[in-house]
Amino acid sequence: MSFFCLLWVPLFYLLRRSISGRGNPGGSVWALLLGSITAIVQFFLGYLVSPGGFGTSRWLFGFIDLISVPVLVPLFVCFIMLIFRRSSHDIDFANFALLWLIPAGALRALSWSALNDPILLVVVPLLWTAVAAGISFFISWMTNNFKFLIAAVSILCILILPVAAATSYWAFFSQQTLLGFVLLFVSNIPLVFSLFIERR
Numbered sequence: 388m389s390f391f392c393l394l395w396v397p398l399f400y401l402l403r404r405s406i407s408g409r410g411n412p413g414g415s416v417w418a419l420l421l422g423s424i425t426a427i428v429q430f431f432l433g434y435l436v437s438p439g440g441f442g443t444s445r446w447l448f449g450f451i452d453l454i455s456v457p458v459l460v461p462l463f464v465c466f467i468m469l470i471f472r473r474s475s476h477d478i479d480f481a482n483f484a485l486l487w488l489i490p491a492g493a494l495r496a497l498s499w500s501a502l503n504d505p506i507l508l509v510v511v512p513l514l515w516t517a518v519a520a521g522i523s524f525f526i527s528w529m530t531n532n533f534k535f536l537i538a539a540v541s542i543l544c545i546l547i548l549p550v551a552a553a554t555s556y557w558a559f560f561s562q563q564t565l566l567g568f569v570l571l572f573v574s575n576i577p578l579v580f581s582l583f584i585e586r587r
Contacts (some may be wrong), residue, residue: 388508392410392496393510395512403520415486421464422487430494432446441561451558453511455549458518468511481523488515506559510567514552514574521548521577524584548574 437449450456461484469478492512499507522545529541555570 388503388505389496389500392499392508392512395522396485396492396515399516399520400482400489402481403582415482417468418465418483418486419489421488425460425487426490426494429491431479431496434569439505441557446553446557449465450549450553450559453507453522454514454552454556455518457491458484458515458522459549462519477521479523480526481520483518484523485516487520491558502529506556508554510559513571514555517571517574517578518549518552518579520581524577524581527552527581549579 434448434452436444436448438445439440462480465478465480465483475522492515496508502508512553525541525544525548528539551570552574555567555574558564558567558570
């Protein structure tokens with residue numbers, strides 16, 4: 388399971404890039420560099436939220452420290468880079484976030500390997516890619532087909548997806564396995580659509 392945590396994000400990145408044909412060398416360098424710095428800082432500083440039992444603190448721990456915020460940060464940085472024209476216009480949000488997460492996945496695989504917990508070593512990386520690819524898909528759908536209804540649905544899904552991903556982790560941890568699998572499946576639906584729709 389440690390190898391899954393280590394290899395899932397880079398392998399999914401390579402798969403997605405081979406399908407979409409999108410990627411920017413400058414953006415890739417920045418993503419790996421900033422992602423490495425962030426992962427090292429997080430590794431030494433520890434978690435921001437102290438997880439409690441099965442309540443709100445555990446959900447916040449999943450949202451802030453494990454799943455949603457670690458993916459939302461590189462997506463936001465990518466957006467800022469586009470605004471200030473630090474990279475070319477064709478940079479892909481998902482590829483940038485996935486590259487950012489590779490160092491984090493490596494360090495997490497090392498630190499979580501002793502626990503041998505499938506929730507951390509398997510579910511969390513799956514939710515990382517679901518949030519990164521899903522939000523990127525909705526951004527692309529909204530910008531390429533800008534209509535009020537599409538924009539409204541896309542924004543709503545962008546807001547819901549990180550919450551659903553964090554709730555999936557919380558459900559698995561709380562031993563509500565069926566709910567966890569349902570939310571994991573729902574969270575990955577936009578990812579599957581992105582692989583079939585966002586082609587060269």
